[in-house]
Amino acid sequence: MAEFGVLDFERPIYEVEQKVAELKKMMEEEGLDLSQKIEELENRADELRREIFSNLDPWQRVQVARHPRRPYTYDFVKLMITDFVEVHGDRLFADDKAILAGFGRLDGQTVCVVGHQKGRTTKENLMRNFGSPHPEGFRKALRIMRIADKFNIPILTFLDSAGAYPGIEAEERGQAEAIAKNIKEMHNLGVPIIINVIGEGGSGGALGIGVGNVVLILSNAYYSVISPEGCAAILWRDRAEAPESSRILRITARDLLKLGVVDEVVQEPLGGAHTDYEASAKALKEAILGHLKPLMKMGRRKLIEHRREHFRKMGYTSENPFDNSVFVDTRTV
Amino acid sequence: MAEKKSRKSSSQKAQQSPKKGFPADLWLKCPKCGETLFKKELGRNFGICEHCNYRFKLSSNERIEMLADEATFKEIDADLTPVDPLAFVDRLKYTDRLKQVQEKTGLTEAIRTGIARMGGHDVALGVMDFQFIGGSMGSVVGEKVTRLFETAMEKKLPVLIVSTSGGARMQEGILSLMQMAKTNAVIAAHDEMGLLFLSICMDPTMAGVMASYASIGDLNIAEPGALMGFAGPRVIKETIRQELPEGFQRTEFMLERGFVDLICERAELREKLILLLDLFLKPKGK
Numbered sequence: 042m043a044e045f046g047v048l049d050f051e052r053p054i055y056e057v058e059q060k061v062a063e064l065k066k067m068m069e070e071e072g073l074d075l076s077q078k079i080e081e082l083e084n085r086a087d088e089l090r091r092e093i094f095s096n097l098d099p100w101q102r103v104q105v106a107r108h109p110r111r112p113y114t115y116d117f118v119k120l121m122i123t124d125f126v127e128v129h130g131d132r133l134f135a136d137d138k139a140i141l142a143g144f145g146r147l148d149g150q151t152v153c154v155v156g157h158q159k160g161r162t163t164k165e166n167l168m169r170n171f172g173s174p175h176p177e178g179f180r181k182a183l184r185i186m187r188i189a190d191k192f193n194i195p196i197l198t199f200l201d202s203a204g205a206y207p208g209i210e211a212e213e214r215g216q217a218e219a220i221a222k223n224i225k226e227m228h229n230l231g232v233p234i235i236i237n238v239i240g241e242g243g244s245g246g247a248l249g250i251g252v253g254n255v256v257l258i259l260s261n262a263y264y265s266v267i268s269p270e271g272c273a274a275i276l277w278r279d280r281a282e283a284p285e286s287s288r289i290l291r292i293t294a295r296d297l298l299k300l301g302v303v304d305e306v307v308q309e310p311l312g313g314a315h316t317d318y319e320a321s322a323k324a325l326k327e328a329i330l331g332h333l334k335p336l337m338k339m340g341r342r343k344l345i346e347h348r349r350e351h352f353r354k355m356g357y358t359s360e361n362p363f364d365n366s367v368f369v370d371t372r373t374v
Numbered sequence: 375m376a377e378k379k380s381r382k383s384s385s386q387k388a389q390q391s392p393k394k395g396f397p398a399d400l401w402l403k404c405p406k407c408g409e410t411l412f413k414k415e416l417g418r419n420f421g422i423c424e425h426c427n428y429r430f431k432l433s434s435n436e437r438i439e440m441l442a443d444e445a446t447f448k449e450i451d452a453d454l455t456p457v458d459p460l461a462f463v464d465r466l467k468y469t470d471r472l473k474q475v476q477e478k479t480g481l482t483e484a485i486r487t488g489i490a491r492m493g494g495h496d497v498a499l500g501v502m503d504f505q506f507i508g509g510s511m512g513s514v515v516g517e518k519v520t521r522l523f524e525t526a527m528e529k530k531l532p533v534l535i536v537s538t539s540g541g542a543r544m545q546e547g548i549l550s551l552m553q554m555a556k557t558n559a560v561i562a563a564h565d566e567m568g569l570l571f572l573s574i575c576m577d578p579t580m581a582g583v584m585a586s587y588a589s590i591g592d593l594n595i596a597e598p599g600a601l602m603g604f605a606g607p608r609v610i611k612e613t614i615r616q617e618l619p620e621g622f623q624r625t626e627f628m629l630e631r632g633f634v635d636l637i638c639e640r641a642e643l644r645e646k647l648i649l650l651l652d653l654f655l656k657p658k659g660k
């Protein structure tokens with residue numbers, strides 16, 4: 042594990058791993074046999090990983106979802122998709138690099154890829170706007186998805202954004218309209234659409250490319266109507282209350298599954314997706330292929346109706362209540 | 375100069391108005407100019423202050439009365455009420471917050487939906503109410519909007535939705551966000567049938583509602599001066615750390631940028647909507 046971005050609760054694991062690295066170096070340089078000690082420490086690191094990562098609270102999961110070393114859309118594309126060709130622009134205003142779009146092959150089948158793209162460095166983040174799209178990003182996404190629709194190419198979207206960008210120009214160019222239109226028009230595409238929440242599912246900015254036949258989520262990703270900080274600022278006028286708001290908003294993968302908002306939780310490697318990109322991509326790819334197969338057999342009209350029906354069921358009312366006792370164990374009054 | 379004058383007269387009036395024998399609830403003070411207004415007169419003026427043009431927020435009942443042919447509104451799903459799927463507690467339990475606002479407003483939720491007549495046309499009409507948790511959209515609002523469109527599809531009717539909302543309802547979390555996808559799905563289906571959808575935006579229409587049904591009417595109509603947008607002005611200011619331009623996100627700004635088809639005063643709204651219904655539904659003339 043590299044020092045970069047180590048989270049507080051990861052530090053015990055990190056320290057043991059550092060020790061292992063030191064011993065390995067010593068073994069190499071001084072010819073001592075330290076293999077038993079190394080094995081012991083590696084077991085200890087595994088134990089710690091299991092202890093810490095099997096009991097993450099919602100706020101810790103948000104930290105993992107935002108981990109600076111978390112695999113982003115393009116990392117998954119590189120590991121899952123062959124022959125990838127990136128395409129650019131909304132043909133109206135600009136190319137928004139907060140959205141990555143293109144075509145490639147998944148297990149031989151041509152697919153369309155659309156996803157939020159965060160940057161790893163400051164320079165990249167300036168270009169990618171931290172993965173927060175402007176309206177032209179949503180319009181680019183729709184343009185590309187319509188090409189996929191024309192050629193009967195299934196669509197995979199990757200959600201990883203803190204949210205649509207809140208700025209003057211974004212409003213001037215119709216952020217709300219761009220998102221609203223995407224949400225509506227994604228309901229009109231006659232190809233399979235699989236949504237993958239890989240990191241941050243930040244509200245309307247996520248949903249703007251988030252309407253699909255199937256919604257998958259990685260086990261440490263989250264999906265929320267408002268950022269935990271934003272919610273805390275409204276409820277308690279204090280962004281430092283984000284751990285509490287991330288708990289009451291029920292934004293973790295497991296809670297979203299209970300609420301019927303996602304269809305499947307894809308298990309990340311024990312220490313989080315950032316500890317093993319390949320294993321994460323493999324797990325996600327398998328899940329995608331599993332869902333894609335039956336969808337590929339549906340006709341265009343059936344796919345549209347299936348998708349609309351999927352969202353028709355969302356929400357709970359007096360006629361269709363939800364047993365919230367599944368959450369009551371974590372409730373403080 | 376003019377400002378000084380109106381202040382003076384307002385203080386004079388303020389002294390005159392709450393006379394003995396007049397119940398206080400007949401009068402109301404304009405929050406902008408301070409004039410005391412007679413409620414009945416204010417109602418006749420569509421909730422607009424005659425002195426300074428301040429626009430009071432209208433209730434869903436007042437809107438329905440203003441828009442529908444007299445006594446034609448037949449409400450549907452009136453008894454569909456919100457539940458608390460997340461077991462949400464902040465300073466108040468969500469269930470208690472709901473009870474309080476239901477008692478205070480006499481409303482069950484932030485939208486009323488039904489079938490009405492307007493200028494002789496049958497229409498599916500939804501009217502949001504800002505008094506109910508800021509007109510926020512949770513599962514019930516999304517469900518009622520969806521059912522309104524479904525009813526309209528069955529009866530082949532146009533849909534008119536009068537929106538006023540701060541956005542998605544935080545207390546129902548992700549389920550509120552999902553209502554955006556639910557409503558837009560049924561709008562896509564209604565659209566496919568070649569039916570008309572008029573979106574009418576009142577002050578304010580923001581965030582989750584603006585980023586779903588309110589933005590995608592065949593025509594988007596708005597009252598003057600209404601705040602319309604995705605992110606709230608405060609959030610934008612905090613993000614970019616600079617002042618926002620004059621009139622930012624107001625109706626006129628939105629029309630200039632191409633997101634509003636027409637601006638319509640409250641007093642002319644009903645007539646204008648009926649004219650549009652005539653034009654679209656009776657293309658060969660009356």
Ligand SMILES: [Zn+2]
Pocket residue numbers: 404405406407408409423424425426427428
């Ligand atoms: Zn006034």
